[in-house]
Amino acid sequence: MTTRPCSACLQAIGFVRTPAGRATPVNPELVRCWVTDELPALGQEVFRVTLVLTDGRILRGYRALDGAPGARQVAGYVSHFATCTDAAQFRRPTVGV
Numbered sequence: 001m002t003t004r005p006c007s008a009c010l011q012a013i014g015f016v017r018t019p020a021g022r023a024t025p026v027n028p029e030l031v032r033c034w035v036t037d038e039l040p041a042l043g044q045e046v047f048r049v050t051l052v053l054t055d056g057r058i059l060r061g062y063r064a065l066d067g068a069p070g071a072r073q074v075a076g077y078v079s080h081f082a083t084c085t086d087a088a089q090f091r092r093p094t095v096g097v
């Protein structure tokens with residue numbers, strides 16, 4: 001993955017092309033984890049997982065223990081919008097401009 005500095009926070013970011021043809025900024029480290037679509041049982045901590053898969057699709061689920069029944073292992077990237085220290089600049093309102 002080729003990277004360039006984020007124009008807002010200067011961290012290295014890469015780009016993944018979505019099925020719609022848009023390039024979405026991601027942190028360049030590939031993340032591997034286990035996820036499940038099932039909301040964990042009451043009393044368990046819930047960790048939401050949102051990853052940009054290598055083919056550009058967005059995966060949303062819940063963090064699962066390695067090898068848990070019904071869970072699957074995925075690999076993807078964390079959207080840079082989620083970690084950019086200056087993400088507000090990506091979310092400027094466009095209404096009224």
Ligand SMILES: [Zn+2]
Nearest residue numbers: 006008009084
């Ligand atoms: Zn940034």
